[in-house]
Amino acid sequence: MLIILLVSLIGSCLFPIASRWLGRGAGFLMALLPFGLLAAFVASAPVVERGWVQGEGIVWAPSLGFDITVRLDGFSFLFCLLITGIGGLVTIYAGGYLTNKSKADRARFFTLILLFMTAMLGTVLADNLLLMILFWEATSILSFMLIGFDHKSFRARRAANLALQVTAAGGLALVLAVLMIGHVIGTYSMAEATTRGAEIVAHPLGTPILLLIMLAAFTKSAQFPFHFWLPNAMQAPTPASAYLHSATMVKLGIYLLARFEPVIAQTEWGRPLLVGVACVTMVVAAVQALRAESFKAALAYSTIASLGILVLLVGLDGPRASVAMIGFLFAHALYKAALFFCAGSVLHATGKGVLRSLGGLRKTLPLTAIACAGASLSMAGIPPFLGFVSKEFLFEAQLASSWELVPLAIAVLVNAVMVGVAGVVTLRPFFMKPAKPIEMLHGESFSLVTPPLVLAMMGLTISLDPEWITRVAIRPAVIAVYGQPVEVTLSAWHGLTPMLGLSAVVVTIGVLIIRYWKRIHLMLRSRERIERYSVESAWERALFRLVHGAARLTRVIEHGDMRGYTGMAVITFTAVAAFSMLASGAGLRVPAIEGPTRVAEILIGLVAVGGAIVAARSRNLLSALVGAGITGFAIAITFLFNGAPDLALTQFTVEALIVVLLTALLLALPLRSADTRSGREHSVDFLIAAAFGLVMFVALVDMAAGHASSDASDWFGRMSYVAGFGSNVVNVILVDFRAFDTMGETAVIAMAAVLAGSLLARRRGAARDEAKARTVHYSLSTASRLLFWLLMLSSVIILLRGHNEPGGGFVGGLAASLAFAVLSLAHGARSAERVLRFQPLSLVGFGLALCITSGIPGMLKPGGAPFLTHLWWEPGGILPKLGTTMLFDIGVYLVVLGAVLSFLFGLQKEAAR
């Protein structure tokens, strides 16, 4: 069977490709696939008719419990026959129906229908519940695509969306139920789940599981209140409606309920719930069926009523109920598909779908009329058709089961309405005179006529000679559902029984309905309350409110205000930090005072704080910049005081460069602009900042108090000279021990250079820039050349001495860029660029390459050391030790220089524009 599924899947994709080149016979060629599969299934008939079960499986994901197991028993066999048989007829019909569409569209339809057939086969054959879910959802999605096949039509799209929403919601319920089943019994096998039903019901999750399964079944089988998607699904092309929404897909809910019936039977509320929902559905559907205006809508509502009957039969206990269910399922599939085919033929031939305006078509569509009559007689339950046999079984089951009068009365009424609908649907379009003469687009065609005729014939012949089908399909199905051997005889005449009496009542009422249909129909249509309070409009309103509510919520959260986002981030951080500090319950540790307090340091610290306050409070951007600069310089001096010469050098140069670069920016921007925050917002921000500062202060004090001398620093201190051959421990850490991090950082700087370079001007603004430069004071322009060379020289010295004394690649690069900054301030960016000779970004690239290559020689060493192991060469004598660290440092130097220069030149040119 796995092979059959695989063949079906591949065939569904490949066969329709051929239909692109074929003309009228495409449907027949496509039908080869379903009929071939039908033959393959019939070949398994001898196994199934003995009551055996055929199973296959592949172990796929044992840890998840997901195996690809399939199981063919009587019930699945019946479904497979229906799916492939009716599928073949649908394909033939579709070939004739889609004549006015392009070949590509037709091929798309065939693909979807055949894939749908595969998905249905997978659902009924699957034993592993997870596998079944996969196919179940596939049917939902393929149904969505088929309903929205005519995607240009708004109504088709809306109907498709509606169908998907409802069936997918059911699918979610099914997923939940299956996962819970797996949790309760430890396996996902459906056969296991049904035999261990008592265990499931006894578990606290038992009720939710069953409720969710019923929910899934109700959505798929269009039971109240989820029935509204089915009439809308009539927007699909008729072959799809015939296949999905009458004969196969909607029966999946029934399949699920029938499979889980042994489990549902273990609860006291399961059966009454099923019966109750079924009764409500039947009544609602019956009323709507009489109210329906178009051919297909009437058939859709009668399908819903039939599904209600099937759910009712699942809910009833006793063997007769199982017999009735299987019989009705089979008969209904045959006649409903036939009726849909006829409806489609009428629609195709006349272009009209509304019942009131059709009439007299028996002259122009004679064979269709015969098929329609045959199917309608089966639907009305007139002997000797198959529908009559199934109705008899229905009444027998109701009378035999332990149920009272109300469901029986409802069943009688609903069946009467079905008779009425059947009559109206046949008599009106074909046998009565039309209100106005109808224009025919064309007559009958072979592909449109054969399928309904075949189905209608089957409804008659099977009833007269039921032996083969009973033995092979019906009886095994009943046994599979009921669990024990049951006597099944399909015969057209059972003798005078109470059921016959009930059938007579039904037919009588039905004839009355046919007679007075127009009056009933118009009366129901005029009651607009029915439409206003319908489930469908409630659903639409709810969905509308949901979407708009979500949009409103999004507007509140995603307000687009920068301050709001930043403020929220700071508040959250402060709150979380404060909360965790308080919740930890530990006391605040205060570090001991080490040594005398030095006044100079305190003064410098206060200057730093003062600079920050000035920056925060000043309205003028230039003063803010100066304030920030003061803080930076004060911090640099702090570094000097506390034994961090490298840091001090870096901080000094960085502050100087920031002043140069940001001034270029500030020349273009307005220095004073309107306050962007209101007074109240200022106060709020003040509070936020104060809270943040307080939390940080407490955190820092506590952290510093807990600080013990770090092992890592001690290790670096010991190994720096011995392993790294350098005395400046900070530099050795940067270029040797942690060289990979440093390489990452230079890469970041390089990326920043590329980013800023792409944002800023590169060529324009040259002339104005020159003009501006000539307005510089002569003292700067004369001194600048000397300063430039002095700074360049010192930058090289800083670079070279870095390994043993304060200095290094970073500081050297920054000093060199300061040199160029002085030059460009005095003479303009153009002449600074000329002095540089290279493009700044090329320097960046070259530097980065140098960093990377400096790490490679270490890998080539025999024995293979990791990347960035540095090598040393001691030539001895007066020459110093040379190492690859110098290459690395030079690389860093070049990257920093190139990056800062690309920023500098870019900003200057941009500002000059």
Add this chain to the structure above:
Amino acid sequence: MTVFYAFCAAAIMACAVHMVLSRNLMRSLLGLALLSTGVNLALFTAGGFSSDQPPIIAAGAKALGVSADPLAQALILTAIVIGFALTVVLAAIVMRAWRATRSVDARDIDALDQPEPAAAEAEPPHG
């Protein structure tokens, strides 16, 4: 001294946060630069103030004597440089924003994104 420097770092960071919360892009940028300075000082506090000797191995010695924490300094050094690169990239962005909208107010930049407030909501579908 540690408590004092912790106070300085916290005060600088508080002022910086106040600036960052501004809708004026340039002020926000300066705030970020100030914030990175404050954070560097905070990192330095983590290294401890037990000694003010620079972490340079004395001539002739093979290991580091008592000195400031070299590891914290190495981390801060790269932090300074990268903070600088970040400041400059943001400056380039502010420059471009200025060129595009002739304003440094963040709300004007945001207005570029949303063409209009949400269009009038359609009527809920009638029954």
